[in-house]
Amino acid sequence: MLENLPIPTDLAVYTQWCGILTLVLLVITILAFLLKWGLRFRLFGATAFAVVLTVGFFGLNLGLFKHIAIPGAVRYTLVFDNAADNVVLAIPPETTRSQVEATLRQAAIDISPFGRLAMQDNMVTIRARTVIHPEPGLSLPLYLGEAKKPSNSRDPENITVELFPDNWDKLSAVDS
DSSP: OGGGOOOOOOHHHHHHHHHHHHHHHHHHHHHHHHTTOTTHHHHHHHHHHHHHHHHHHHHHHHHOOOOOOOTTOOOOEEEEEOSSSEEEEEOOTTOOHHHHHHHHHHHHHHSOSTTOOOOSSOEEEEEEEEEEEEETTEEEEEEEEEEEEETTOOOGGGOEEEEOHHHHHHHHHHHO
16 A cells, blocks of 8 residues: 555745645744643744744755766866856876866866855866876976856856866876
8 A cells, every 4th residue: 555655856846835834833833822722832842843844955955966977077086166157176197188178167066166265267177187298306386277157157058168188288198
């Protein structure tokens, strides 16, 4: 009998029902205080607990997003983020051009729009860099590409990616 019972997996449904329960308990609690029922303080406690549950479900509902995975993206390390408009990623030097492009798109989607400071042009720039060693004891950062997206968006369609061909030539010259 229970195997045919559909259980919703969307937290918005639980938030809605918990909110309705909280409002019903609030009305009963107000009525209990007006009529001086003996269990009015217990009802107050139950109402307060229902408020905490509703706020918790609402918070979980806001915090859980679907993760969009871009095929071909490699693991990256976030090395700089000013919480506004500049982000820098570190990627391995053996990463290919298509992997850099996919990684920049992945990072642009992963960079959360919430809590980002608003800038004049409302765009976030994500740069991918690697470190090359042209000679022993010398390390140089080399920027391979960048992605730009609106700071308040998680939409993959709003991302523009540009690769830096001159730096790719430098990277291939060091590898050979």
